[in-house]
Amino acid sequence: MKNPYLPIPVKVGKTFIESEDRMLKTLDLLFLNKKDEENFKFIPGQFCEISIWGKGEAPFGIASSPTERGFLRFTVNRAGVITTALHYLEDGDEVGIRGPLGNHYPVDILKGKNVVIISGGFAFTTLRALIKYLLAFREDFKDITIIYGARTPGMLLYKEELKEWERREDLKVYITVDEGNEAWQGLVGFVPRIVEKMAPSPKDAYAIICGPPIMIKFTLPKLINLGFPSEKIYTSLEMKMKCGIGMCGRCNIGKFYVCKDGPVFSLAQLESLPQEY
Amino acid sequence: MQDVQRKIREEAKNLLAAGRVDLIIGFEEASLPLRASPVFIHNEDDLDMLVWNSFCENNLATYLTKVVGRKVAVVAKGCDSRSIVALIVEGQIKREEIIVIGIPCRGMVDRRKIEKEVEGEILEAGEKNGEVLVKGDDFEGVFKKEDYLYPSCRTCKYRNPVISDILIGEKIKENTEVDEYAEVKEYEKKSIDERREYFGREMGKCIRCYACRQACPMCYCEECFVDSSHPKWIEKGLDSSDLTIWHIMRAYHQAGRCVDCGSCERACPMEINLRFLTKKINKEVKDYFNFETGLDIKVAPALATFSPDDRQDFIDSGEEPAGESQGKTKL
Amino acid sequence: MKKISKKGMNEFIQSLMADYIILAPASTDGIFSFKPVSNFEQIDLSYQNSKKPPKEVFFPQSETMFNYKNGKVESTEKVKQKKILLGIRPCDARANILLDKVFAGPDHKDVYYTNKRENTIIIGLGCSKSLSTCFCTSFGGGPFSKEGLDILLMDIGDKYLAQVITDKGREVLNHKFREATREEVRLAEKIKSEAEKRISSRVEIEGIKEKLDRMFEDLFWNKLSQECIGCGTCSYLCPTCHCFDIADEAVNSEGKRVRNWDSCMFPLFTLHTSGHNPRPTGKERMRQRVMHKFNYFVENYKEPACVGCGRCIINCPVNMDIRKVLKEILEV
Numbered sequence: 001m002k003n004p005y006l007p008i009p010v011k012v013g014k015t016f017i018e019s020e021d022r023m024l025k026t027l028d029l030l031f032l033n034k035k036d037e038e039n040f041k042f043i044p045g046q047f048c049e050i051s052i053w054g055k056g057e058a059p060f061g062i063a064s065s066p067t068e069r070g071f072l073r074f075t076v077n078r079a080g081v082i083t084t085a086l087h088y089l090e091d092g093d094e095v096g097i098r099g100p101l102g103n104h105y106p107v108d109i110l111k112g113k114n115v116v117i118i119s120g121g122f123a124f125t126t127l128r129a130l131i132k133y134l135l136a137f138r139e140d141f142k143d144i145t146i147i148y149g150a151r152t153p154g155m156l157l158y159k160e161e162l163k164e165w166e167r168r169e170d171l172k173v174y175i176t177v178d179e180g181n182e183a184w185q186g187l188v189g190f191v192p193r194i195v196e197k198m199a200p201s202p203k204d205a206y207a208i209i210c211g212p213p214i215m216i217k218f219t220l221p222k223l224i225n226l227g228f229p230s231e232k233i234y235t236s237l238e239m240k241m242k243c244g245i246g247m248c249g250r251c252n253i254g255k256f257y258v259c260k261d262g263p264v265f266s267l268a269q270l271e272s273l274p275q276e277y
Numbered sequence: 278m279q280d281v282q283r284k285i286r287e288e289a290k291n292l293l294a295a296g297r298v299d300l301i302i303g304f305e306e307a308s309l310p311l312r313a314s315p316v317f318i319h320n321e322d323d324l325d326m327l328v329w330n331s332f333c334e335n336n337l338a339t340y341l342t343k344v345v346g347r348k349v350a351v352v353a354k355g356c357d358s359r360s361i362v363a364l365i366v367e368g369q370i371k372r373e374e375i376i377v378i379g380i381p382c383r384g385m386v387d388r389r390k391i392e393k394e395v396e397g398e399i400l401e402a403g404e405k406n407g408e409v410l411v412k413g414d415d416f417e418g419v420f421k422k423e424d425y426l427y428p429s430c431r432t433c434k435y436r437n438p439v440i441s442d443i444l445i446g447e448k449i450k451e452n453t454e455v456d457e458y459a460e461v462k463e464y465e466k467k468s469i470d471e472r473r474e475y476f477g478r479e480m481g482k483c484i485r486c487y488a489c490r491q492a493c494p495m496c497y498c499e500e501c502f503v504d505s506s507h508p509k510w511i512e513k514g515l516d517s518s519d520l521t522i523w524h525i526m527r528a529y530h531q532a533g534r535c536v537d538c539g540s541c542e543r544a545c546p547m548e549i550n551l552r553f554l555t556k557k558i559n560k561e562v563k564d565y566f567n568f569e570t571g572l573d574i575k576v577a578p579a580l581a582t583f584s585p586d587d588r589q590d591f592i593d594s595g596e597e598p599a600g601e602s603q604g605k606t607k608l
Numbered sequence: 609m610k611k612i613s614k615k616g617m618n619e620f621i622q623s624l625m626a627d628y629i630i631l632a633p634a635s636t637d638g639i640f641s642f643k644p645v646s647n648f649e650q651i652d653l654s655y656q657n658s659k660k661p662p663k664e665v666f667f668p669q670s671e672t673m674f675n676y677k678n679g680k681v682e683s684t685e686k687v688k689q690k691k692i693l694l695g696i697r698p699c700d701a702r703a704n705i706l707l708d709k710v711f712a713g714p715d716h717k718d719v720y721y722t723n724k725r726e727n728t729i730i731i732g733l734g735c736s737k738s739l740s741t742c743f744c745t746s747f748g749g750g751p752f753s754k755e756g757l758d759i760l761l762m763d764i765g766d767k768y769l770a771q772v773i774t775d776k777g778r779e780v781l782n783h784k785f786r787e788a789t790r791e792e793v794r795l796a797e798k799i800k801s802e803a804e805k806r807i808s809s810r811v812e813i814e815g816i817k818e819k820l821d822r823m824f825e826d827l828f829w830n831k832l833s834q835e836c837i838g839c840g841t842c843s844y845l846c847p848t849c850h851c852f853d854i855a856d857e858a859v860n861s862e863g864k865r866v867r868n869w870d871s872c873m874f875p876l877f878t879l880h881t882s883g884h885n886p887r888p889t890g891k892e893r894m895r896q897r898v899m900h901k902f903n904y905f906v907e908n909y910k911e912p913a914c915v916g917c918g919r920c921i922i923n924c925p926v927n928m929d930i931r932k933v934l935k936e937i938l939e940v
Contacts (some may be wrong), residue, residue, distance in 0.1 A: 003685055004716045005673050005854075005865070053676055054858040057865075081507055093612075094679045210618035240880050243718040243856045249851030249872060252900065255907040260715065274824050274899070276878075276886045305928040309741070314927035317834040335926060343890075393638065398656075398739050472736065484660065484669065485868075488839035488925050506874050512857050512869045514670030544925035546659065546841050547639060547838070 001105055006035045009049040009095025012089045013071055020154025023078045024122055025087050026063070028071040029097060040100065042066055043107060044129035045264045048099030050074065050086065051150060058082040059232045059241045062100065065127040065132035067139055072097070075125040075157060084243050101244045103264050105130050105208060106234060114143040116200040116228075118219060120191045120211030121150055124157050126236055127210055131165070136165070136172060145200045149176040149191040151214075153184045174198055193216040195226075202227035208234045220267065232269035237263045237270075278404065281380060282329040283305035284445045285352065288378060290324050292350050298376055302340050303352040304333045310402035311388035315340070327352075330402050334385040336360055336540040338494035341370045341552035349375050350442075354383065356429070356538035358438035359571025360494040363534055366571075366578060369497055372389030379441025381449045384423070388547060391425050393480060394418065429539030429552060439572055457537075458560045464553055480520045482547040485513065489551055490527065492544035493536045503506060528554035533562045533579035536570050565591065609788040609796065610770040613836060616784035617768060623782055624692055628729070632694040633658060642693065653695060653763070656735070656739055657917065661847035662700050663707060665693055666724040669844070669869045673720060673854075677862045685719045687727040692780070692822050695733045699744045699915040701756030703847030704730075709909045710850050720867075729780050732757040736803050741918030743809040743931060749915055751803040762796050769796050794802060812938060813902075813912060819937055820903040824895070828940050833894035835926050836873075838844035842920035842928070843871035848901070850912040872896050898933060 029050075031037035035087035045063055053058045058080075064073035076086045089095065107130075115134060119127050122266055127148075134141050146165065150156045156175065166173045176187035176194045191211065200207070207228050209219060216235065223233055239251040239258040246260030254273040256262060265273075305316035305326040316326055317340075337351050338360035353361060358379055358542075364370045368466045386409055387453055392399060400440075401514040409420045434457060436449045457461075468476065490496040502510050503523055510526075511519040537559060541551045555563040565588050568579035612620060621630055622840040631642040632651040633714040640658045642665060674683040708725070727872055735742070735751035744750055754760055758777030762769040769788055772778050774861075788796070821831075843849045853870040857863050870877060873893050879885045887893050914930070921929050 001717050001719050001722070003683055003719045005718075005720075006681055006683055009679060051865075053679060053861040054856060054863055056856040075835055081879075096679075096681070141866065238880075239886075242852070245718075246713070247710055247716070247718055247850065247852075248854065248867075248870070249871075249900075250853075250877060252872075252896075252904070255900075255904045275894065276896070308921065308929040308932060309927060312927050315835045317831075340835075397737075400740055482636070485842050486840040486844050487874075488837075488841045489841040491837040491926050504874075512866070513855060513870075514857075514866055515868075516670070540925075543839075544839070544841075546845060546923040548637065560692060 003096070005243070006058075007049075007098050008040075009033065010072070010095060010097050012091055012095065012261050015089070015091065017159045018075060018159075021154070024075060024155075024157065025078070026073060026075045026157075027086065027089065028064075029095065030071050032094070037070075040072075041231075042100035043104035044133045045104035045126055046075070046099065046100040046102050046245075047126075047263065048072065048097045050082070051086045051093065051096035051098070052089075053211040055085045055227075056082055057096075057098070057242075057246060059101070061126035061129075061236065061263075063128045065129045065136060067133060071127075075122070075128075077122050082223070098244060102259055103262060105205070105236075105264055107133065110134075110206055111140050112142065114144045114145070114201070114203070114205035115141055116147070116205055116207040118147045118191065118195055118207060118209040118211070118223075120148070120215040121155070122157070123210040123212065123238075124148055126207065128158055128161070130208065135171075142204070143172065144170070145172040145174075145198070147174045147176070147194055147200075148193060149178065149189075149194065149197060151178045153181055153186075154175050170176055183261045190218070191215050192222050195219055195222045199226060202232070206232045206234065210236050230271060233267040234264055235267065235270070237265060239263070239277060255256075278330055281446045282327070285329055285378060285380075286324050286327050288443050288445065289318065289327060289350065290321055292376060293318075293321050293324070297417055298348040298350040300344060300347055301327070301345075301350045301352075302337050303327045303378075304329065304337075307332070311386060311391065311409075329380065331384070331386045331409070332402075333389070334388075334427065334540075334543050336492065336494055336538045338364060338539050339492060339540070341375060341494070342497040346374070347448060348376055351375060352378045352380060353441070354380055354385075354538075355433065355435045355438055356382075356536050357494075358440050359435060359536040360538060361577070362440050362495060362571040362574050363536065364497075365574055366576070367534075367581075372574070376442045377438065377440055379438030379444045381437045381444075381446050382430075383431075383436065383449060384426035384433065386422060387425055387427045387430075390492055391418075391420055394420065395588075425540050427543065429537050429542075430458070431455070432459070433537075435572070440574065445608075458556065460553065461557050461560050464557065476521070477517065479549050479553075480524050481517065482549050483515070483520050483524070484547060485515070485520075485523070486546065488544040489541035489545060492540040493531075493535075494538075495531060496527075502530075509534075524551075524554060528558050531555050532558045533566070533568060535559055609793050610772060610781065610785040611767050611788040611792055612766045612770060612785050614648070614738045620782055620784050621645070621648050621694075624780065628690050628692045630692045630694055631662075641788075642695075647808065649794075650696065653733065655695075656737075657697050657700070657919070659919075659923075660845060661917070661919065662693060662696050662705065663703060663847050665691065665709065665728060666721050667711070667850065667852075668864060671720060671868075672864045672866050676858075679861075685723055687723045687733075688874065691724075691728045692731060694731045696730055696757075697735055697917070698732055698751060698753040698755070698757065698760070699742070699749050701730060701732050701846045701915040702744075702753060704909065704913045705756045705757075706848045706851055706905075706909070706913055707913070726920040729758050729776055730756065731759045731761060731777070734762045734800070734803065736759055736763060736799055738803065738807050739918060739922075740809060741921045742807055743811050743916035743918065744804075745804060745807045745916070746809075746811040746813060746923050747912060747914055747916045749863045751807065762799060763794065764795055764799065769793075809916075809918075809931060811916070811934050813934065816902050816912070816934060816937060817906045819940070820899055823937070823940060824899070826940060828936070829891045829895040832898075832936075833890040836871055836890055836894055836928055837926055838875070838890050838893070839925065840869075840871035840873055841923050841925065843873055843897075844869055845919040845923055846915055847915060847919070878921070898937075902934070902937075 009032040010029040018024040041116045177258035246257035301318040304313040307314040397413040566579040633655045634643040640655045711721040760771040901913040
């Protein structure tokens with residue numbers, strides 16, 4: 001029987017500091033065994049538990065799409081013991097991963113629909129995975145709108161890819177910052193404001209929203225006002241996790257385990273849960 | 278006892294009615310024999326729940342750091358009142374925010390000791406005239422209360438509350454003759470190997486439930502050192518080195534702060550002898566600084582003060598004593 | 609129905625020792641736990657119940673999951689020797705069935721737990737003399753319940769009656785077990801029904817789950833959590849509690865991954881690295897404990913996560929009583 005606690009060996013590939021405060025860093029992890037890579041089938045929205053030998057394990061959303069072969073990308077916010085250790089890793093260092101864990105964005109339901117992706121700050125990571133996936137199968141989806149904001153231009157993730165996406169004709173991309181600078185030519189304003197301004201249509205559309213609690217708090221009413229029903233709004237929850245497989249109890253909310261029944265939930269589902277997250 | 282109980286209810290009623298407090302922390306009847314249960318009372322209708330008996334073993338001062346900012350009255354035995362003084366002296370509660378209902382105490386009954394004396398489960402218990410009466414399915418027992426007190430009660434020297442706004446019951450003559458460190462001295466006679474064996478055996482029973490820490494009024498740290506991950510002082514398992522450090526450090530953190538109320542021992546589900554460490558530390562503090570915790574609201578804790586006259590003979594300067602006989606260290 | 613004399617029990621245990629480690633109740637300073645024994649005399653079957661629940665045979669309080677060195681991982685999941693868990697009470701055996709739902713569910717199998725479960729034979733001892741704090745019958749169990757057992761022993765004075773429940777149990781019996789007489793079987797029935805009548809503590813659980821569905825915001829939780837001092841005694845001594853923590857114990861990059869029991873009653877349990885805590889005070893944590901056991905678990909597995917063993921009641925330092933809590937919930 002497969003032991004769900006044993007990490008798969010991987011090694012660090014490219015690393016890249018995303019943010020001007022140097023607290024957000026992207027790492028690519030490469031499988032050491034071809035077999036493991038072949039068996040690792042995932043869908044955007046899922047996460048992995050990354051093990052740093054000697055330090056421990058922590059959950060991270062996968063920032064790359066399964067259509068990007070050869071690596072798994074993660075963007076890590078430096079906050080505690082594991083994330084700091086991850087920041088100090090270099091090309092070639094070996095770590096472990098367990099996964100893919102959790103549920104995923106409802107890519108099947110999104111087929112043939114308009115997709116509105118709204119995000120703020122660091123929570124954008126798993127949405128990068130979703131966007132890359134949608135683009136790989138572009139004809140399967142109708143209009144795709146991306147609204148993404150950060151505190152300052154320097155804090156935006158995946159800056160080069162954002163520029164690429166802005167240039168595409170088949171995407172509506174609105175990048176905003178809370179506070180601009182001289183070089184910044186784009187939108188300035190909090191994400192909820194931009195959502196209100198751009199007013200994406202709820203017709204035949206689903207909204208996927210990931211961001212800090214305060215952004216979600218103010219954006220959800222805008223979406224509801226625009227006419228998005230709560231069953232068609234999805235989000236990804238962040239919770240303290242340990243086992244990642246629904247046994248240790250840590251991420252238990254109501255009858256759900258965020259690691260097993262989530263982290264992706266519809267707003268309708270969240271509303272039925274105790275507000276303990 | 279009944280009289281004290283009646284007066285507690287009366288005083289509590291007056292306090293609530295006059296609006297002097299909005300919360301009374303006392304004891305109510307437990308759902309098990311030989312126990313009393315801490316209770317929070319907010320309104321006059323519940324006052325008849327308050328009881329007083331020889332099973333009121335918890336130190337209610339432990340709740341005071343959790344209800345800061347509210348006007349609270351708390352029922353306090355001698356030891357509990359000393360904890361209250363210690364908490365005030367450490368700046369954790371304000372004197373004017375609490376009303377102490379002090380009760381001179383002749384000791385609490387060691388229920389585990391009585392349970393060991395009978396064959397079978399005790400289903401009912403009561404007390405009368407200094408005797409504890411217990412009843413089981415097919416047995417009855419009568420025990421002289423003073424033969425079955427908790428160890429910390431047997432050597433208690435401060436049975437009368439040292440601080441109180443309301444004192445209920447007659448003051449009791451203090452037991453000045455008892456050597457409260459007799460058990461410590463017995464332990465000190467053991468060899469290193471015997472001590473290691475005893476220590477290992479007791480601490481090996483620990484299940485890291487932290488009932489001792491939570492029951493203790495002086496353990497109010499927002500982050501206990503065992504929960505720190507950065508730096509991580511000890512692991513969270515049952516490794517003997519982790520258990521050793523946990524208990525030794527907890528005892529050390531009690532130096533000059535522990536009033537020997539015994540709550541830690543009474544709370545421990547594994548019945549570990551927790552006081553043997555803290556009592557030893559209390560003895561050291563008494564010997565070195567002539568200090569006992571919680572007696573005077575104006576005196577700072579021993580380990581929080583420095584005086585040039587402090588004893589220093591325990592400090593080893595590392596210097597070679599010049600021309601001195603062996604075994605003496607001189608500064 | 610089989611029977612075996614007490615002398616026969618000793619020979620039975622001796623015969624098993626070659627192939628099994630036998631865990632049976634033994635006392636250290638008056639506190640019972642399941643320890644390896646080598647003969648019947650070491651077993652103190654006058655015991656009521658162990659202090660720590662026997663779930664620790666399958667789910668130890670502190671367990672190394674794997675060791676690692678230079679990136680190479682060595683798991684400890686393999687069971688080195690089969691075990692016999694002798695003398696477990698029916699409530700605790702039932703609790704193991706509830707734990708199976710968590711650790712041996714359809715999506716993932718906790719191999720550390722399941723390997724131990726598969727390699728342990730469970731011989732229970734029925735309770736002819738329950739405690740006043742036992743309320744197993746309110747939760748679908750009973751002093752002679754067979755759930756979770758391979759063999760159920762019944763003490764009838766000079767001998768034991770043994771009810772073989774599973775094939776696993778049947779395999780381990782030996783010739784010392786004879787057929788019980790009709791009279792002995794009748795005596796067993798009598799003992800069983802008297803024992804069930806003896807359970808005086810009854811808790812109404814009908815409607816608890818539905819009531820709790822509507823009680824999340826109720827002030828009931830503020831009141832309930834006041835006297836609780838926030839230790840982990842109830843969780844650690846509960847046979848159905850299953851929360852745990854995972855941590856690495858290592859020097860540089862060589863070490864081990866360990867799992868330790870944890871409790872939702874501790875503030876650290878849900879604390880995020882950012883400092884945000886979804887359950888910041890005792891109120892939320894007490895609510896979580898009660899809701900998880902009597903509502904969320906029921907939602908997921910159709911049964912409450914309680915077997916009425918009474919350990920939490922006996923050991924709580926401030927006499928919180930779950931029977932009282934359940935009664936008050938229905939009265940809210």
